[in-house]
Amino acid sequence: MRCQNLVCGLVLLLALGTSTVVQATKPEDTAATRAQGQVLFERTCLFCHGATGQGDGPAGWFLGRYASPRPRNFTAGSFKFRSTPSGDLPTDQDLFRTITKGIPGYMPSFASLSEAARWQIVAYVKSFYPGFRTETPVPLPLVGAPTPQLAESLDRGRALYTSFECHTCHGTEGRGDGPVTQAGELKDASGLQIQAADLTRPSSFKNGASLPDLVRTLLTGLDGTPMPSYAARLSDRETDAWDLAQYLRALSAESVP
C-alpha cells in the first residue's frame, strides 16, 4: 500500500497528536486476546517473569542475584512505573510503555513485537492480578510546564532537592551515594537490598529521563522501592515539580536528548 508523502505525514501527525489513533490497534480485552497474549508471554517473558507471573522465571534469579531487582511479580499488584498515584495500579498505557521501552539494565525493549502483540500481552499480564478487573486506574494530571528562566528554575530546584532531603539517598551530587544508601539500609518490598539511582546517569533511569518523565516519577514515586511519591508536597506550586526535574537534568554528566 503506497501513499503520497503528504497523506502519510498527516496520518503520522494525527497519531502523535491524539491517543485515539494509537488505541485503534488496541484489541478488546477478551478471553481470545488474553489467550493470544499468553502464547506470546510464554515464548518471551516467561523466562524472567515465570509461567505463573510471580517473577520467578527460570532465568529470573540471576539478574539481581541476591539484590534488587527481581523480575516483577504480577500477582502482587504493585507496579513501579505508573502515571497513577502511589498505591494504584498502572494504566494499560503505562504497561504498554514499559514493554515497549524496556527497563534499562534489566529488561530489553520489546518494540520489535507488533503493537497488537504488545497490547495482547498487556491484557494477559493484567489477568494475573484480579484487581485489574475491578479498578479503573486514573493518571495524575501533569500540570504546569517548565519555566523558561532556566537559571532561576535551577536555583529553586536545587533548594527543593535539599529541603526534600533527596541527598540522604541520592547524595549531594546525585551520584546515588547518600548516607542512607551507603549504610546499606535501603530495601525493596521483598526485602532485597536496593541502590538509590545515580542521578548523573539519566540513561539508566527506568521510568524515562525526559522532563515529563521525571515529573511523573516525582509525583508517583516508584512503588515497592524506597523512592517515595512527592505528589502531596509538590501540589502547592505547579512549577516546583518542573524546577526539580530541571535540576535533575542539570546533575547529569551525560548529554540528554
Next chain:
Amino acid sequence: MLYRTSTLLVATSILVVIALSSLVMPNQAQAIPAFARKYDVQCTACHTAPPVLNTFGQRFLENGYQLPGTEDGGTTGKKKLGDVTLDDVGKYLAFRLVGNAVRSWSFTQQNPAGTDTGVAQNKTELTFPENFTLFAGGTVMKNVGFMVELGHDVEGGGAEVERGFVSFNNLGAQDLAHVRIGKFDPSAFYSVVTIRQQLNEVKESLSSGCNTAYTPCSFNRVGLAPSAFATKFYGLYDRGGTPLSPFASSLYNSGGEIGLDVHGRPFGKAWLYQVGVVNGANEPFGDSNKGKDLYAMLRYDYAQSDYFSATLSGFVYHGNSNAKVQTQEDVNWHRYGVSGRATYQMLDLYAAYAVDRINHVPSGVSGAFDATATGLTIGADAYVTNETLLSLRYDNLDAGGILEQRKSATFIGLQAKQYLRTNVAIFVRNDVNVRKSEGGEAAARNLRNAFFAGIDIIF
C-alpha cells in the same frame, strides 16, 4: 630475551593497574559487551555467569541473536546497516581477555624419560594473557544473524577464526528451523556447552619430536578439559597426520567445525531438535574428505517458574573416515552422549557422559587398540555472594586407543572467581589428580597438582 622480559613487565603492570583501578572505581559504571550494550541490559539477563547462558540467553542464541519469540533482527537497538556510526560499533564488537597470570604445576619429572624419575618438581610460569578473543556478532537483518570470533592463543601463537558463521532463522514458521552455516560449535544447544565453561580448558604439553606425521607422541603433562567432550583415544591422527590430543574437545563437542546445522522446536516448547553435517574432526581445508560426519541431538527442557530450570539431552555423532591410526588407515569414530543440567537460584548443576567408539579397528593396530572410551564430567557453579562464584568440576576419562600409551585420568578442579566489576573477575583455581598415587609412568599420573591465578575481562 630482553624483549621477553619487557613484555612480561608490561603485561604484569597492565594487570596490576586494571586490578587496582577496578578496586578503586565504584561498581556502578557497567561496561558490558555487544549484546548487553545493544539491548541495554546487564550480562546476567542472558548469563548465569558469563560465558554460561541461562534459559533466556539460550533462547536468544537459538533465535539467531534475536530476543526470544521475536524477529527483531531488523529493528531493536539498531540502525540500518550503512549508517552505522562509531557508537553503534560497540553493539557488534566485544572482546574477552582471559588468562592465568600464574600457572603452577607440581609434577613428578618424567621427561625426558629416564632422568630423575620420581622426583617431585614444581614449576611456575607467568603467562598472562593466554587468550584474547575478539567477537563480532549480531543481526544484519530480520532473521539473519552472524558471529565471528577471532582468537589469539598466546601459547600456541597466531590468530585464528575460532568460529565464524551465518544463521538464517525462523525458516518456514517461528521456531520451525534455524540454520547455521560456517564454522560453529555443534554443541551450542546441548545441555552442557563446550565453549561455555567456568573452568577454562588447559592444553596438554607434548614432549618434543611430535611434529613428524604419524609418529607416536608422548605427553609431558596432561590437558585439563571436560572428559565427556574429549577425544579420549591415544594414538589417533587427523587426516594430515597430526596427532589428536586425547584431552581436546572434539566431534559434536568440538569448539569449531565447518558445516551446516539445523535446530528448532516444532514439537512444542519443551523439545528442541538439532541435526547437522560437518567436514569431520579436525578436517583441514584442501584435504580430500572421504565423507561427512553426521549428528542429531534431542533435548528436553523444563522451564516454568520457582527460579528453576532443567534440561536433558542426548546425541548421536556418526563419524565417516574422520581420523586415522598410526598405520595411516582410516577409522570411523563415533560418539554417543547424554547430558543434563539444572539451575535453581544461585546453583547451577550439570553432568555429561559420552561413549566414543571406533568401528572396525584397522588390521594394522588390531589387538593393540582399545576401540571404546568413555568420559564423565560432573560440575557445579554457585554464587555464594553477589560477587563470588565458586565452581567445582569432576572429570573421569576412561581412555581408549593404543593400549601401550593410553592411560585413564581423574581430576577434580575447584575455582573461586571474584567479580571486581560486572565485566572484570579475578580467579584462583586448583586441580588435583585423584589417581596420582596409582603407579604407571605416564603424564596422567605424574601431574599431581595444578594451580592457576588469573583474570577474566569481557568488554
